[in-house]
Amino acid sequence: MSVTIVLLCLIAGSPFVSPVRAQGPVTFTVGWTGSTLDTVNPAAFTDSDGASKIIVNVIYDPLVRVNINGTTTPDLAATWTYKNSTIVDFNLVHNATWHDGQPFTANDVVFTIHLLLTHPEISYLDEFVGTIQSVNALDNYTVEIQTSKPDASLLTYDLVNIPILPEHIWVNVANYTSYTGAPVGTGPFKFVKFGGPGTYVVLTANDNYFYGRPHIDQLVFQYFSSSNAMALALQSGQIDYAGPTFPNAILSTLSSQGNIQLISRLGPEYYYFCFNGYAQGYGNPALRNKNVRIALSHAIDSNELAQVVWGGFAKPQNTDIPLALGNWVNPNVQQYDFNLTTAANMLDAAGYKVGSDGVRVGPDGTRLALKIEVPSDYSEEYRAAQEIAGWWKQIGVAATPQITDTDTMAGESVNWKFDTYIWVWSTPAGGDPNLFISVFQSSQAAPAPNPGFSDSGYQNPVYDQLYNQQHQETNVTKRQAIVWQMQQILHDDEPYYPVYDPYLVQAIRSDMFTGVPAGLLPPVFIGSFYTLLEGVRPVSGVTQSSQTTPQTTSQTTEAAAAISTEGLLAIVVVIVAAVVVIAVLVTRRRPSKKGQ
């Protein structure tokens, strides 16, 4: 029993600390699951560091940002002017400082872009150099960037994704990709602590942020490897916000709790059904016929799929640009209506008659027997593949749904060894449609192994010309018109059947924090996170410490205990009792049977 007393004294004498509940400073804790938190060094990014990119985006600033509606807004560059179609002058803010106090100047911009131009091993950021050819500082606060040809996505895709690094620190770094020093940026939050891969990051507000200090004092970004654990953390108040999205099964539990608000926004990505129509590929040759593809599209109902696979939490697409991209989407293009009779008639007209086994055969003997593959990373789409197979069976097309390991499927795609599959295109920050329309260029389709991005094998010189035109059109309205036209062409030829854009459902403790901005994109996402952080603030009248159980001692004012002493006492008593019982049983002397 003395052991118990000693244990109790020890526990009562020191506070049990759980994720921050400070009395003074306001802390906003964001929970995250899915892509891991690997590093805070932007030069070390690979494609999978989703969470890391979001955090780095609030430590560092780019020249321009994309806000929650996908619009480009000034950041380190306050204004800019096009001297001609390939030269842009950026007038930088004068009062930005690095987190270590040094002033920000044009030299930092020049240094950063030069670094990326000359170091291809910084592979992720290197992509965003794009057509940039040279960068010069005209004076301390003016930078001139020249591109090799007119580039419409210089600001909206390239510069928004390049964090500006401090020259005075990085000039001394030997190996950029393995640099582990504390990140120093100009952003609204300063780096405090990184707990290691897959754990958490602690940031504190930058009082000198040139666009104004955020309303919260401390930002904690915590990684959870399980959505269930994250939901529990939100419910019990250990985190204030949770993202990037919750699976359907958990949503009903969350929404039933009064103090949790669900925030449902479209992600800058979409799911598509790809037909392998490449002439030099190994897919079913029938898919090279546009009328076959359109017929099959009439036999897919994306509304039904959104219901069945996502419980309604996905918005069916009409074009090959995600709905989250707002005005870039051509609203006049309508999806082919779901009509099995039309589909069957079109297949008949194309020469594919139903054979004796119920499967259509073409004049050249090609059977309409197809495989519908789904990558293992998106295994929930298997349900969609099954639905589609069911519809197609009714029109005489034998389809086999199959889940394939994602990496294997990537290999099949590159080698054109597939019939159809469902996959996803996504872009790092909203606001530029380039990635989505670039995959249909003829230049992106080459015989196996294909180094380009095309998986439809689409080849159309008219489309190619329009692509080049829009890529060089710096006037947004004119560019939009061209992109709308391109979507119409894609609809007419149907290399893909665009399926849906899923909603990312995030959640906030509405009794603790308010100020989530309305907009198109999810609040916690690579581009839009800073918009959330600039606006979010604690609900007035609620102090964070009132949410936790009071301490039994007055040890410290910094943190309040989150474990109730009653709980710990209960555990200790149970363990001690169990040990005592077992010990008594074992040592008791009894002339009992000996288990012979």
Add this chain to the structure above:
Amino acid sequence: MSSFAYFARKIIGLLITVFLVLSFNFYLFRILPGNPFTLLFRGSGLSAEAMHNLNVQFGLDKPIWYQYIVYLKNTAAGNLGISYQTRAPVADLVSFALVNTLILLSAASVVSIVAGILIGVVAAWKRGSKLDVSASALMLVLYSMPTFWLGLILLFAGVIYLHLPVSGMTSITGDTGAFSQLIDLLGHMILPLTTLVLGLTGQYVLVMKSALLDVFTEDYMVTARAKGISNKRLLWKHGFRNAVLPMMTLVSLNLGLSIGGAIQTETIFSWPGMGLLIYHAILARDYPVLQGAFLVVTIAVIFANFMADLLFPLLDPRVTSR
């Protein structure tokens, strides 16, 4: 044969085993279809040129036998390479994860072994009684429960009713005093520890019980009882000491394998250990991390068996070193 020669032979055998396992792992990862950069390339906007650069940077464009030689050379020097995913040195990642796993799993092993022995001994001694039947049944039930489900239930109960922290190993901010950090760690550890212990104890109980029952049938037990030795001495000094050998085998096997981490438990509780590291590395085809992690697990298993080999003669003088 002198014990030194015996010892030396064992060590050499160990090293050969490690070498063979390493080579086999290397080969195994290379024959998997797909290449880690194809995945990055297809999944987003990585250009062909960047992909080529990555391949060159990581030496993937060289012939296989060349990569193999480089791999052996580097491993012998302690350089486990760089992770494809995070660009951090693999040795750092693995040692970080390993320490975390060791903390959790050694505590779980100790508790479950002790509990397993106690419960197994009691069950064997009181075989047939209500205590034995209920204990054995309970252990079987707990052993067969899916770890994931058990962990979720405990997580739910722990967070809602006991206000325990939901995830991770330590609190994010808080006192930096060593003692309060320890309390903090223990608090984070209670739930995953309980999950693991409930699952692991069952096998120890069953093995202990059956080994002890086996020993009870031996003649020397009857002799000892006839000599008038007390029950307690009979049970522990004569019975248990002889029954502990099969337990030792099981313990050493489990200890070695547990270095690989408890993937399900670590996932639910976001415990950044070897299990999670290996899982994420598999998803990303991060060969260097996988090779590094498997190297560690191999060495751990081999070492644990080696220690068991050494300890056996101590426990049982009849097993002489040949």
